[in-house]
Amino acid sequence: xxxxxxxxxxxxxxxxxxxxxxxxxxxxxxxxxxxxxxxxxxxxxxxxxxxxxxxxxxxxxxxxxxxxxxxxxxxxxxxxxxxxxxxxxxxxxxxxxxxxxxxxxxxxxxxxxxxxxxxxxxxxxxxxxxxxx
Numbered sequence: 001x002x003x004x005x006x007x008x009x010x011x012x013x014x015x016x017x018x019x020x021x022x023x024x025x026x027x028x029x030x031x032x033x034x035x036x037x038x039x040x041x042x043x044x045x046x047x048x049x050x051x052x053x054x055x056x057x058x059x060x061x062x063x064x065x066x067x068x069x070x071x072x073x074x075x076x077x078x079x080x081x082x083x084x085x086x087x088x089x090x091x092x093x094x095x096x097x098x099x100x101x102x103x104x105x106x107x108x109x110x111x112x113x114x115x116x117x118x119x120x121x122x123x124x125x126x127x128x129x130x131x132x133x
Contacts, residue, residue, distance in 0.1 A: 042113045043078065043123055046085070050107040057103035058129045061095065070094025071128045072101060074108055078121040083113025085123075095129060 061068045072095060076088040088109045090101040104127065 038115065039078075039113070039117055039121055042083075042115055043121070043125070046111045046113060047108070047125060050111065053107045054104060054127060057100055057107070060103070061097045061100040061129070062131055064097060064099070066131070068095050068097055068100070069130045070096075071126050072104055073124055073126045074104060075122070075124045076108055078113050078116070078123060080118055080120040081116055083116030085109060085111040085113075091124065092126075100129075 058068070070093065072090055073092040074088060075091045076085045078084070079086055085108055088105050090105060093101055095101075108125075
């Protein structure tokens with residue numbers, strides 16, 4: 001059985017001198033499937049650990065296109081029992097920068113839930129990037 005979790009905009013931010021990215025926090029899950037608030041919190045905590053790396057990815061994107069801004073939505077599965085984030089892919093990108101997409105995928109692919117659950121969890125997580133003057 002797979003639980004599903006989707007995150008939407010919440011306005012948490014990570015700032016590098018030129019870049020901000022906003023994460024999300026609203027969820028949708030499958031009742032009775034092992035998905036709960038603890039899983040959502042765990043996913044958010046894991047993603048938060050790579051915020052500085054997302055900022056570095058975005059800073060590089062701004063060097064390629066100083067007007068780069070928008071949302072990158074990643075989809076991944078937190079595997080049952082191990083919690084490893086696998087099958088990571090960009091399902092939508094407003095920015096259109098393949099190097100940024102790859103950088104985000106690489107960062108998310110390195111993550112694992114702190115407390116794995118017995119059912120895998122399907123996650124969609126948007127990351128909004130915008131430049132500061």
